[in-house]
Amino acid sequence: MAHVTGGTRRRRRRFGGFGRRMPLGSPRVLLLLLASFALCGYAGVRLLRGEWVAILIWFAGAALLHDLVLVPLYTLGDRALQAAARRRGRPLARTGVPYVRVPVFLSLLMLLVYWPLVLRAPGPYQEATGLDPDVFLGRWLLISAVICALSALCALAAAVRKPELRERVRESRMGRRKGGRSAP
């Protein structure tokens, strides 16, 4: 991150230098990390008793799934939303992006946590609890619809307060004229 400048040669030497001696770093941090690894290791060997390959896959997979699937998905989703909003030709800060982003975020967040119930994933739910598992999809859709409607009302309320809005648009346009490049 730190080395923006510097030629390709210098960077290659640093990156490809596995044969060279690598600097150690702070001994204080090293000590702290070793203490931390001792605890992690003590618990880790116990965690991995049993189906250790599967457990390892779950542990590392959770991080990889987040970094390589979830993050790109919502990043691309948000960029698509911004691109669509920009096409309407308004300054970015004053488009309706938040009015779409927030309700979609809340809806997907509920789905992320409660997908096994919402999507009726097979499981012992009904037999164990004596409760009907088929209500959750409808409830999730209904809550999402209510949140979207509330957001639309907010957007409407913001649009009605026009004089103030117009002033802010002008202000933000002027602020942006200098160096206001758009996102890719």
Place this chain on the structure above:
Amino acid sequence: MNVFTRFLPRWRSPLRGPWLTSVFAVALLVGIPVLFVTGLLSYAAYNPELTPVNDKTPDKGLLGFYLFSWPTHPYWLYRLTQGVHVTLGIVLVPVLLAKLWSVVPKLFELPPVRSVVHGLERLSLLLLVGGALFEFVTGVLNVQLQYLFPGSFYPLHFYGAWVFIGAFLAHVALRLPRTVRTLRRRSLRDPRDLRTELRTPAARTRPELPDATGLVPRDPAPPTTSRRGALAMVGLGSLTLFVVTAGQSIGGSLRGTALLAPHGRDPGSGPNGFQINKGMRSARIQERDIGPDWRLTVRGGARRSVLTRPQVARLPRHTAALPIACVEGWSTSDQEWEGVRLADLAALVGLGDAPPAVFVESVQRQGSFRMVALSAEQVRDPRSLLALRVNGADLSPDHGYPARVIVPGAPGVMNTKWVRQLNFGESTWPT
């Protein structure tokens, strides 16, 4: 490296920077220790030291250093600690995601290893992020009875928590000074303080000054929202999850508000119309197991007493108003249980003066917690009953007819249903 950087995304959000990361960090710095402590308390609540049957992680070693005999006072203790554990865990999901979002450029940092310590630090971060997500995912799946994870929930969630907390402690020790410095900064433009930032709309939101953290984008995009907007969105996410979840733990008229929580509804009406952990069919209980041929065997030392249900019902009966509180976070309001005191049943086999611990067996043939041990302290509490009736009616088969244990303050599964045998003062516990 040039080939690598070409494929790496360019992180351009003008909101990213040490300030936003620090705000999320502080929320987690409060929340994660509460989750960890309530989780450890939940483990202690099973009294794992009493017998291997209660202990799902017998090779815990030093990790059980803190264990203590779980008290029966106050009777709502487990209801509170576990309700907080599960509800807070779910409410923190958006905060955790936001924190990870705010530091995502660091996850793709190049070169991957600058020094030995830097390499170890990144390994520690893998344990931190993997551990956090592993704990949240296993927890969220378990409360929805989705046992997709590889193995029993108890060891996975318990040892996973210790791996995570090991990395968490190192992370806090390394980053807390910077977090405090970042949040203490006060000046107009940048660095910024909380109150100024909460008054700044999107149009006036500027990136932070680039610093050593590497979080501030070098090529920021124009803002589509303010920092207060980002905080509000995450807060709204937490609030939404709280509203659709917390009612299953608070109970009463608020249960109906837990629209997406697994136990947001009552399974029926009437005296037995409260939450069920594992119903009769789910526990594979046969009709004949709990029919007229059912007998209760009470054993203690060399003595043994076998009783029919009418005989049990003729013993002195007492009432206790106690909730059922599940490890999955949901709980019921107080129910009026009526039955025979465990201490009185101990007296049947001559152990009435100082009732010892008891080993309880269910007619249930398979599944975990069909046998549990209760401590002497739990047996001696006058509210600990072998209940026959609840809320003025006989127990329903799903709630453990002909008889079930109910103990104040104990996790739901310790309240054995369809009880077949009580073994008082066993010196060697069956395993």
